[in-house]
Structures are given as C-alpha cells and as structure tokens.
Amino acid sequence: xxxQLSLAAVRGALIREEDSIVFALIERARRPRNAPAYYAPDAxxxxxxxxxxxxxxxxxxxxxxxxxxxxxxxxPFFPQDLPSxxxxxKGYPKVLHPFASSVSVNxxxxxxxxxxxxxxxxxxxxxxxxxxTVALDFACLKALSRRIHYGKxxxxxxxxxxxxxxxxxxxxxxxxxxxxxxxxxxxxxxxxKRVEKKARIFGQNVTLEDGVDKHExxxxxxxxxxxxxxxxxxxxxxxxxxxxxxxVEYLLRRLD
Amino acid sequence: xxxxxxxPLLLLQLCSGLSLDTVRDFLTRExxxxxxxxxxxxxxxxxxxxxxxxxxxxxxxxDASFAELFVRESEAVQAKAGRYQSQQxxxxxxxxxPFPLAPPYNFTSELYSAAAFVNVNDEIWSVYFSLLLPxxxxxxxxxxxxxxxxxDLVCLQALSRRINYGRxxxxxxxxxxxxxxxxxxxxxxxxxxxxLLTSEAQEDAVKRRVQxxxxxxxxxxxxxxxxxxxxxxxxxxxxxxxxxLVYKLYGQWVIPLTKQVELQYLLHRLD
Numbered sequence: 001x002x003x004q005l006s007l008a009a010v011r012g013a014l015i016r017e018e019d020s021i022v023f024a025l026i027e028r029a030r031r032p033r034n035a036p037a038y039y040a041p042d043a044x045x046x047x048x049x050x051x052x053x054x055x056x057x058x059x060x061x062x063x064x065x066x067x068x069x070x071x072x073x074x075x076p077f078f079p080q081d082l083p084s085x086x087x088x089x090k091g092y093p094k095v096l097h098p099f100a101s102s103v104s105v106n107x108x109x110x111x112x113x114x115x116x117x118x119x120x121x122x123x124x125x126x127x128x129x130x131x132x133t134v135a136l137d138f139a140c141l142k143a144l145s146r147r148i149h150y151g152k153x154x155x156x157x158x159x160x161x162x163x164x165x166x167x168x169x170x171x172x173x174x175x176x177x178x179x180x181x182x183x184x185x186x187x188x189x190x191x192x193k194r195v196e197k198k199a200r201i202f203g204q205n206v207t208l209e210d211g212v213d214k215h216e217x218x219x220x221x222x223x224x225x226x227x228x229x230x231x232x233x234x235x236x237x238x239x240x241x242x243x244x245x246x247x248v249e250y251l252l253r254r255l256d
Numbered sequence: 257x258x259x260x261x262x263x264p265l266l267l268l269q270l271c272s273g274l275s276l277d278t279v280r281d282f283l284t285r286e287x288x289x290x291x292x293x294x295x296x297x298x299x300x301x302x303x304x305x306x307x308x309x310x311x312x313x314x315x316x317x318x319d320a321s322f323a324e325l326f327v328r329e330s331e332a333v334q335a336k337a338g339r340y341q342s343q344q345x346x347x348x349x350x351x352x353x354p355f356p357l358a359p360p361y362n363f364t365s366e367l368y369s370a371a372a373f374v375n376v377n378d379e380i381w382s383v384y385f386s387l388l389l390p391x392x393x394x395x396x397x398x399x400x401x402x403x404x405x406x407x408d409l410v411c412l413q414a415l416s417r418r419i420n421y422g423r424x425x426x427x428x429x430x431x432x433x434x435x436x437x438x439x440x441x442x443x444x445x446x447x448x449x450x451x452l453l454t455s456e457a458q459e460d461a462v463k464r465r466v467q468x469x470x471x472x473x474x475x476x477x478x479x480x481x482x483x484x485x486x487x488x489x490x491x492x493x494x495x496x497x498x499x500x501l502v503y504k505l506y507g508q509w510v511i512p513l514t515k516q517v518e519l520q521y522l523l524h525r526l527d
Contacts, residue, residue, distance in 0.1 A: 016299065019477075019496075023292040030285065036359040051337060051358055058333040066326060068402035086313040087322060090305075090399030128361030131339035139410075190479060198477050206288075206469045208461060225288075 005095045007161070010153045015194075017147040021239075022198045024143045025121060026225045028136040032125030037133050038114060052114070053078075055134040056141070072100040073149045077110055077141065099253040100152045105242050109145055112238050113137070121230045148239060151246030158182065158247075159254055170255050178248050188240055192232040199228035274366045279421075279428050286418040287466045290510075291473050293411040294392060295496045300404040301396030307385060323385070326405045327412070343367055346375045346420055348412065367423055371524035375420045376513050383509050384412055391501055419510060422517030429453065429518070430525055441526050446519060453518050463506045470499040 040050040049057075060076045063069065067085035069076050071092065076082060118137075158181075159166045169177045203224035221228055311322045318325060331347045334340070338358025340347050343365055365372070389408075429452070430437045440448050474496040 020296060020299075023296065023473075027289060027292065030289075039359070054357060055333065055337045058336070059330070062326070062329050062333060063402055063406070066322070066402035066405075068400075071400075074403075087401070088312070090397070090401075092399060126361075128363055129342065130358045130361070131334055131337035131341075132345075134337060135334060135339070194477065194479050197479065201475075201477055202292075202473050204472070206465065206472050208465050208468065 005153060005157060005160075007157050010150065010157055013153075014147060014150055014191075017143065017150065018191075018195045018198055019202070020143045021140070021147060021234075022195065022202050022226070022231060024136070024140040025199075025231070026203050028133075028140055029121050029123075029226050031122070031129060031133045031136065032127055033118065033122045034126055034128075034130055034133045036126065037130040037137075051130055052134045052137055055131070056138055059135075059138055072096050072103075072152050073146050075104045075106055075145055075149050077106045077145070079104070096152055096156050097250070097254050097256070099256060100250060103149070103152060103246055103249045105148060105245055105249075106145055108242060108245075109141065109148060109238075112242075113141055113144065116238070117230075117234060120233070121226050144239065148242045149246055151243040152250045154243070155182070155247035155250040155254070159251060166251060167255065170251055173252060175248055175252070178251055179244060182244050182247050188236075191240065192235050195235050196228040196232040199226055199231040200224055203228070274424060274428055274431075276428055276432070279425055282424075283418065283421060283462075284465075286414065286421070287462075287469055288473070289414045290411070290418060291466065291469045291497070291502060293407070293414045294470075294502065294505075295474050297389075297404075297407040297411050298392055298394075298497050300393065300400060300407065301398055302389065302393040303397050303399075303401055303404045305397065306401040306405050307389075322401055323405045323408060326402070327409055330406075330409055343372050343423075344421075345413070345417055346377060348377050348381055348416070367427055368521075368525050370527040371521045372423060374423055374517055374520045374524060375416070376517055377416055377420070379513060379516075380412065380415050380419060383513075384408070384415065387509070388505060392497065415510065419513045420517055422514040423521045425514070426453075426518040426521040426525070430522060437522060438526065441522055444523065446523075449519055449522055450515065453515050459507075459511050462511065463503050466506050467499045467503040470497050470502040471495060474499070 037051045040048050040053070057078050060069075060078055061083055064076065064082040064084070065086045067087050067089040068074055069079075069082065070085070070089055114137075165181060166178070169181065200221065203226050205223055306323050307321045309319065309321045311318045311320060311325060313322075313325075320328075328349045328351075331339075331349055332351050335347065335351045336357055338356040339345060341356060341358070341361070342363040433452075437449075437452070440452070476494055476496075
C-alpha cells in the first residue's frame with residue numbers, strides 16, 4: 001500500500017476493502033445475534049468483560065507479538081499494554097507523517113458495530129456458538145477499521161496534491177472547512193451504490209440453474225444473506241463519515 | 257434458509273434435527289465460506305518467510321513455522337473462548353483448556369460418540385500448504401505475515417469444518433439405511449462402503465457450483481454495465497481466484513477427503 005502513494009492506489013485499496021467488508025458481514029450473518037457473547041457480567045470473570053472483549057484483547061495481543069500493528073492502517077482496539085513484536089518485521093516505506101500512528105477512531109467503530117450495526121443484519125436467536133461468533137465479529141471489526149484508517153493515506157494524497165488549499169485551513173484549525181474540502185458527494189454516492197451492488201452479488205444464493213449475471217440489475221433483496229441496503233447505510237452513516245474524521249484528525253497535525 | 261429480516265427464526269442447526277436436507281444445506285453454505293476465504297487469502301502474495309522452518313523469534317529457534325506457531329496460539333485463544341466445545345469443529349492442534357470462559361451452552365450431540373473423533377486435519381494441513389497455496393497466491397513477499405497467516409487460518413478452519421462434516425453426512429446415511437450399512441461395516445467392506453457413499457452426478461454438480469461461486473464472488477464489481485463473465489479475452493485474469501482452481505480443489509481434495517472421513521466414521525460406527 002505505502003509503496004505507491006497515489007490517489008489511484010489509495011482508491012484501489014478502498015475498493016478492494018469493500019469486498020472484504022461485505023464478505024465479513026455475510027459470514028457474521030450466518031450466525032444469529034448470540035447476545036450472551038456480549039454480556040459483561042458484573043461479577044464472575046476477572047474484570048467483568050464480555051466474551052467479545054476478552055477475545056479481541058487476546059487476539060490482538062497475539063497479533064501484536066507477530067508485528068501486525070506496525071502499519072498506519074492497522075490499528076488495535078485495545079492499544080494499552082500490547083506486547084512488543086517478537087518476530088522480525090519487514091520494513092516498509094514510511095510515507096505518512098509520524099503522527100499518523102496515533103490517529104485512531106476505533107472506540108467509535110467498536111460502539112457503532114455492536115450497538116448499531118449488529119442489530120441491523122443479524123437475526124434474533126442463540127445457537128451457542130459464541131466463540132465462532134466473536135471471531136467473526138473480530139473479522140468485521142478489523143475490515144472496517146482498516147478501511148476507515150486508510151483515511152490517513154487519503155488525506156496525505158489530497159494534501160500533497162493541493163498543499164496551498166489545505167495549509168491555511170490546517171493553520172486555522174478549521175475542522176468544518178477541512179471537512180468540506182474533503183467531501184465529494186458524487187464520489188460518495190458511487191461508493192454507496194457500488195457496495196450495495198456487491199452485497200447483492202456476493203450475498204445471493206448461487207445455484208447452477210441461473211446464468212452468472214442473474215443479479216446484475218434488480219434482485220430480490222430478501223434472498224440476499226445481508227440486505228444490500230444495510231451496506232449502503234453502513235457506508236453512508238458510519239464508514240465514510242468516520243473515514244473523513246480520520247482524514248481531518250490526520251491533517252490537523254500534518255504541519256507539525 | 258435464513259432471511260435477512262429481524263423477525264426471530266427457526267435455525268437449521270444440528271440440534272434441531274439431522275437430515276439429508278440439513279446436511280446438504282450446511283455443505284452448500286460452507287462453499288460460500290470457502291470461496292470467500294480463498295479470495296481473502298489471494299489478497300496477499302505467497303509470503304514464503306511465513307512458512308519457513310525453523311522460525312526464529314525472541315532470540316529462540318522454533319522447530320515450526322511462523323504459520324504453525326500462529327495457528328497454535330490462535331486456536332488456544334479460541335479454545336479459551338469456548339470454541340471446539342460442540343463437536344462441529346476440531347482444532348488442528350488439540351489444546352486442553354480446563355475452564356472455557358464462554359457462557360455455557362447445552363449442545364446436543366448428533367454423532368455417535370465413539371466415532372466423533374474421526375478427522376483428517378493432518379491431511380488438510382498438508383494439502384493446504386504444500387499443494388493449494390502455491391496455486392492460490394501470487395509469488396512475492398509484502399511482509400504482512402500476520403495478516404497472511406490469519407487469513408490462512410480462516411481457510412483452514414473452513415476446509416476443516418466442511419471436510420470433517422463427513423461425520424454428519426455418514427451419520428445421516430447410516431440412519432437412513434442401517435441394515436445395509438451395518439452388514440458392510442461388520443465385514444469391514446471398504447470398497448462397498450465407498451461405493452455407497454459416492455454419487456458422481458452429485459459430486460459433479462458440487463464442483464460446478466463451487467466453480468461458479470468463485471466466478472460470481474471473485475469478479476471485479478464496478479458500477480458500469482454488465483460485469484465480465486470471464487469468457488472474453490480477459491479470461492481468468494479478471495477473477496480474484498481462478499475458478500478452475502476451486503473446481504480442482506473440490507474434485508481432488510475436498511470431496512475425496514470428505515469421503516475418507518465418512519468411511520472412517522462408519523468403520524467406527526458400531527464400536
């Protein structure tokens with residue numbers, strides 16, 4: 001990713017990440033809500049954490065030992081007390097301002113995912129497969145976090161393309177003005193439509209009877225494993241706004 | 257089938273009844289999971305250092321690859337969270353966990369307990385790393401070993417779940433024709449059993465369907481016009497995973513290994 005920092009490369013990465021997000025949600029939707037995975041008991045376990053939080057903390061500790069959180073787009077949900085990498089890490093070219101590694105909106109992503117998104121695309125029910133469920137949640141969280149934190153690269157590319165436009169706003173700490181400059185409604189509409197289309201195509205029931213292009217145009221959304229409208233809402237209400245929050249937060253320190 | 261509405265639903269889980277239909281539904285749904293996981297792995301290049309033996313870390317030498325160490329540790333975390341309590345999944349590196357932290361759940365067991373252990377995880381491991389990966393991933397090294405191996409684990413788990421599901425397939429078939437199967441099992445007639453378990457027409461349909469899924473899920477979706485179907489000069493380059501590789505995966509490995517599991521399960525069914 002960092003080797004070729006151009007708007008095309010960054011857009012390509014964002015587009016590829018859409019597929020990952022759609023796949024991850026489809027896989028999670030295979031299991032019902034499984035609410036017990038998210039209960040935080042007030043007594044019993046060590047610190048009253050939910051199974052989901054326990055699992056993500058442990059999984060991230062393992063990822064950290066393997067050097068996974070070195071790149072700016074890979075941001076942990078529980079950064080405190082993460083172990084240091086135990087494996088030799090391959091170096092990568094640093095194309096962002098050093099401040100980039102401290103930009104994180106993972107708290108917002110976590111809350112959004114469990115409180116707002118999960119109820120939208122999982123059915124009520126409990127099948128007891130809590131460990132599998134939280135592993136699938138972790139995959140969704142990782143994909144969403146990655147996509148949103150790519151905003152750091154988006155911001156860098158935009159800044160480099162027009163430093164004369166961004167610098168005065170950065171100096172003035174004009175958050176709203178920066179947000180305006182970063183927003184391209186037409187592009188956002190395209191992104192929403194495309195991710196909705198992907199949900200329709202990847203979430204369909206593929207059989208041998210129909211042609212490969214069956215669900216190109218209109219489709220029976222109720223047959224899709226995840227309602228395509230959920231994807232466009234996800235991107236509209238959370239993914240794109242949070243990405244821009246990352247972009248603004250990055251830019252505000254860009255000239256430090 | 258599951259619908260994406262918020263009304264409560266009856267779930268087709270093993271605990272609500274094992275039948276040829278539920279078994280087929282499970283296997284069919286697992287195809288999507290397998291194709292997705294392969295597509296996600298193909299996002300990364302081969303990254304050979306992740307698989308070198310020995311692996312060195314924290315100044316020590318380990319007689320295992322980075323991949324194996326990562327899988328062992330991941331499975332340990334998952335086991336602590338309560339995975340592997342139901343019989344549906346079997347870890348690659350069995351790990352004894354005294355106190356799973358997950359809320360307890362009463363899983364009904366549909367399998368005959370003396371035969372439930374049957375699995376071919378060793379073969380799956382070896383096929384995946386030695387045979388499948390070199391065909392799946394492009395040459396190269398981008399240094400993202402942790403993400404790469406995490407995606408390997410997802411593939412391995414999906415393949416393991418699908419293939420070891422042969423135990424449930426065998427159980428349903430046994431229940432459906434108990435007398436016949438019992439005779440063959442008592443005679444340890446492997447050939448006759450394998451014949452009973454094999455339906456070439458069905459296997460052909462499975463291979464073609466999973467190949468089609470690789471085409472549908474692995475295509476490059478854009479907003480402009482009809483999407484390439486792969487029969488133009490673009491051919492396979494436009495798919496994230498080569499559909500014919502997925503066809504081969506099922507034909508040469510997934511289906512035969514599943515039948516091995518079915519056979520072994522049956523041979524223990526009267527223990």
